[in-house]
Amino acid sequence: xxxxxxxxxxxxxxxxxxxxxxxxxxxxxxxxxxxxxxxxxxxxxxxxxxxxxxxxxxxxxxxxxxxxxxxxxxxxxxxxxxxxxxxxxxxxxxxxxxxxxxxxxxxxxxxxxxxxxxxxxxxxxxxxxxxxxxxxxxxxxxxxxxxxxxxxxxxxxxxxxxxxxxxxxxxxxxxxxxxxxxxxxxxxxxxxxxxxxxxxxxxxxxxxxxxxxxxxxxxxxxxxxxxxxxxxxxxxxxxxxxxxxxxxxxxxxxxxxxxxxxxxxxxxxx
Amino acid sequence: xxxxxxxxxxxxxxxxxxxxxxxxxxxxxxxxxxxxxxxxxxxxxxxxxxxxxxxxxxxxxxxxxxxxxxxxxxxxxxxxxxxxxxxxxxxxxxxxxxxxxxxxxxxxxxxxxxxxxxxxxxxxxxxxxxxxxxxxxxxxxxxxxxxxxxxxxxxxxxxxxxxxxxxxxxxxxxxxxxxxxxxxxxxxxxxxxxxxxxxxxxxxxxxxxxxxxxxxxxxxxxxxxxxxxxxxxxxxxxxxxxxxxxxxxxxxxxxxxxxxxxxxxxxxxxxxxxxxxxxxxxxxxxxxxxxxxxxxx
Numbered sequence: 001x002x003x004x005x006x007x008x009x010x011x012x013x014x015x016x017x018x019x020x021x022x023x024x025x026x027x028x029x030x031x032x033x034x035x036x037x038x039x040x041x042x043x044x045x046x047x048x049x050x051x052x053x054x055x056x057x058x059x060x061x062x063x064x065x066x067x068x069x070x071x072x073x074x075x076x077x078x079x080x081x082x083x084x085x086x087x088x089x090x091x092x093x094x095x096x097x098x099x100x101x102x103x104x105x106x107x108x109x110x111x112x113x114x115x116x117x118x119x120x121x122x123x124x125x126x127x128x129x130x131x132x133x134x135x136x137x138x139x140x141x142x143x144x145x146x147x148x149x150x151x152x153x154x155x156x157x158x159x160x161x162x163x164x165x166x167x168x169x170x171x172x173x174x175x176x177x178x179x180x181x182x183x184x185x186x187x188x189x190x191x192x193x194x195x196x197x198x199x200x201x202x203x204x205x206x207x208x209x210x211x212x213x214x215x216x217x218x219x220x221x222x223x224x225x226x227x228x229x230x231x232x233x234x235x236x237x238x239x240x241x242x243x244x245x246x247x248x249x250x251x252x253x254x255x256x257x258x259x260x261x262x263x264x265x266x267x268x269x270x
Numbered sequence: 271x272x273x274x275x276x277x278x279x280x281x282x283x284x285x286x287x288x289x290x291x292x293x294x295x296x297x298x299x300x301x302x303x304x305x306x307x308x309x310x311x312x313x314x315x316x317x318x319x320x321x322x323x324x325x326x327x328x329x330x331x332x333x334x335x336x337x338x339x340x341x342x343x344x345x346x347x348x349x350x351x352x353x354x355x356x357x358x359x360x361x362x363x364x365x366x367x368x369x370x371x372x373x374x375x376x377x378x379x380x381x382x383x384x385x386x387x388x389x390x391x392x393x394x395x396x397x398x399x400x401x402x403x404x405x406x407x408x409x410x411x412x413x414x415x416x417x418x419x420x421x422x423x424x425x426x427x428x429x430x431x432x433x434x435x436x437x438x439x440x441x442x443x444x445x446x447x448x449x450x451x452x453x454x455x456x457x458x459x460x461x462x463x464x465x466x467x468x469x470x471x472x473x474x475x476x477x478x479x480x481x482x483x484x485x486x487x488x489x490x491x492x493x494x495x496x497x498x499x500x501x502x503x504x505x506x507x508x509x510x511x512x513x514x515x516x517x518x519x520x521x522x523x524x525x526x527x528x529x530x531x532x533x534x535x536x537x538x539x540x541x542x543x544x545x546x547x548x549x550x551x552x553x554x555x556x557x558x559x560x561x562x563x564x565x566x567x
Contacts, residue, residue: 079446091437093437094441097432105444106444109445114426115422
């Protein structure tokens, strides 16, 4: 359903900071797949997601969604198929608008925006119902400014907004990394529920190995812009943190790098 | 201040009110400091004056001014959104270009409208007393424009425009082409400013290529004064505040012109300095207050 074929991207080409963010990455993603993507800092996880989202165009390779080549489709046009949640909880919502206005903007993702009222009376019941599923009491605060919400509440709202108009693919970019552990657990729980309920094809980038192992039916590990591990189904279920650590260590041995490079402290402690 | 000076200031506040609504749209909604207005105000004046001189109905000439202003703003928006020129610089480029264009339109640096019909003469023809006609007509027009702006910003597209200024990454991820919202938004802002310029020209009986100098600063001062007076609440309240700020600003200027300290009296040429100080004070006060009370923003 979604195919990445030999995607390469080099940033700062020719400069001192030249970095191959993506190096001939190929992935075949089936309808309903839930991929967790792990890797150390600079492995290319976020670049992979941003490339899919259209934040930049690859130097080489193709992205094909439902048989359509979307490699050079601009970011805003691609948004019609994609739901996105960012790491920064402030990025997913508009602070100067109310909860219902944010939801209304999200419900029109991929549709023409005209001169009809932004928030329609008939949508309110739907919004209230969707907000109630968050169990945060937001369903009674439709007109409240998003500015007043906490980071966790805003991230929960973003999750809802990303899936309100059902996306073909849901992209989650370390969406719990900036939250405190309790809130992160809540958002992760919500993620599992929404993805399962709507059977969404999902890519979730994470720093957290436990998360990556617990969620999804497929795990992809990246290193230096390449996919170095791609396991699914039974094989993934039998995978343990120790197996992933061994992988990282073997990388270090092979590349002769310092341990910190292949495996950040953050991943160990997570 | 005399009654007539007061009425005159209120009238000016409403005439320039449309421009202030435009500045609010770029500065506050789109977060796009737009200096094009210094050129689109005289552009509207020039287009309307030439049209009226050629025998066009003064009200219809406002529509021409609207379209010319929209085109000028769209150019600035295009330079910024498509060609990635810094918003301030893009607007300065358009403003400079408009100086030449405005002289081309008028065929000379200024154009008098003495003896020509204006929006006001059509209105006083209905039997409205002359001194009340100005504030009533211009007040009515700017309130109508304010209501239209509130409506526009609460539509699907308007809400996308609001989100563009607030969080462009988010609204792009929701499928909005921010180039379009920026170009149309800056266009609309300058369309309002040009209509304001057309009204200024008809009201004072002449269009002048230099009449736009300082428009952006006066607009900013008005927006900020309005926010200080009425606060920033919902959309309707914020836009009403901008309009009220325009009137308050012109009243403050009228008061300042009455000011005498010993042998020193304020002259019209001092107004730019005073306005600049007002804007600086208004922009720095929130930061200063936060620092003094120990809160960080």
